[in-house]
Amino acid sequence: MFSILVINPKGGAGKTTIATNLAGYLAAKRQRVVIKDMDRQRSAARWLARRPRGFSEIRGALPDTDPKIVADYAPQWLITDAPAGVHGKALADLVRDADAILVPVSPSTFDFEATADFLQELASLKSVQNGKRPIAVIGSRVDQRTVAAAELDEFLAPLDIDVVTHIRDSQRYVHAARDGLSIFELPRSRAEDAWGDWPALFEWLQTTLPHKSK
Numbered sequence: 001m002f003s004i005l006v007i008n009p010k011g012g013a014g015k016t017t018i019a020t021n022l023a024g025y026l027a028a029k030r031q032r033v034v035i036k037d038m039d040r041q042r043s044a045a046r047w048l049a050r051r052p053r054g055f056s057e058i059r060g061a062l063p064d065t066d067p068k069i070v071a072d073y074a075p076q077w078l079i080t081d082a083p084a085g086v087h088g089k090a091l092a093d094l095v096r097d098a099d100a101i102l103v104p105v106s107p108s109t110f111d112f113e114a115t116a117d118f119l120q121e122l123a124s125l126k127s128v129q130n131g132k133r134p135i136a137v138i139g140s141r142v143d144q145r146t147v148a149a150a151e152l153d154e155f156l157a158p159l160d161i162d163v164v165t166h167i168r169d170s171q172r173y174v175h176a177a178r179d180g181l182s183i184f185e186l187p188r189s190r191a192e193d194a195w196g197d198w199p200a201l202f203e204w205l206q207t208t209l210p211h212k213s214k
């Protein structure tokens, strides 16, 4: 099983959007996927509850879900959607359970500053320093035409962390979220433009995780 933690203490960075869309993509590829919703807002759990019949199964877990129930399902992927504001011991605990860490960042100065602090905190953790928990930054809600998008690249350039992709700002995500779907489960004609932002992340996961047996 691969355990993916989606985290940024900054509220609204795009964590639930990345977690649910990654889950939907993997489930559509016939992978067994569990989303663990650590957020009291329960956005991911509610998304799952809105999932229409006939789409690939994704199981949900909450912080108090018996780990045996998850283990019995034998998921190939456990995607953890972290809440905003996680620091300190709670952060260290989540990171220790992860094989890879995805950090979405929205292109705004406030988000850059908060995220820079967070990346520093991550780098200070023993479980990250041993190199076994690769970190990828993902530009989130990016409009490539704006100054903020270029500033995002500038901000990320000096960090010794992979910036895997920019996820565009698109109503596709809003509509899919409303309907309990990922953008990969919308009709090609409605969503294909947004699909192209994702292969770089899938490839990063593939090259980063293969050494760990399933």
Ligand SMILES: Nc1ncnc2c1ncn2[C@@H]1O[C@H](COP(=O)(O)OP(=O)(O)OP(=O)(O)O)[C@@H](O)[C@H]1O
Pocket: 010, 011, 012, 013, 014, 015, 016, 017, 018, 039, 043, 082, 083, 084, 140, 141, 142, 167, 168, 169, 170, 171, 173, 174, 177
């Ligand atoms: N790529 C995108 N294009 C358009 N809207 C987006 C995109 N990504 C996220 N959003 C919207 O931005 C808002 C915040 O995104 P999301 O809920 O994924 O962030 P979050 O980091 O999980 O927030 P929180 O810290 O509250 O858990 C949501 O309304 C979501 O629909």
Ligand SMILES: [Mg+2]
Pocket: 015, 016, 017, 039, 043, 081, 082, 083
């Ligand atoms: Mg969220």
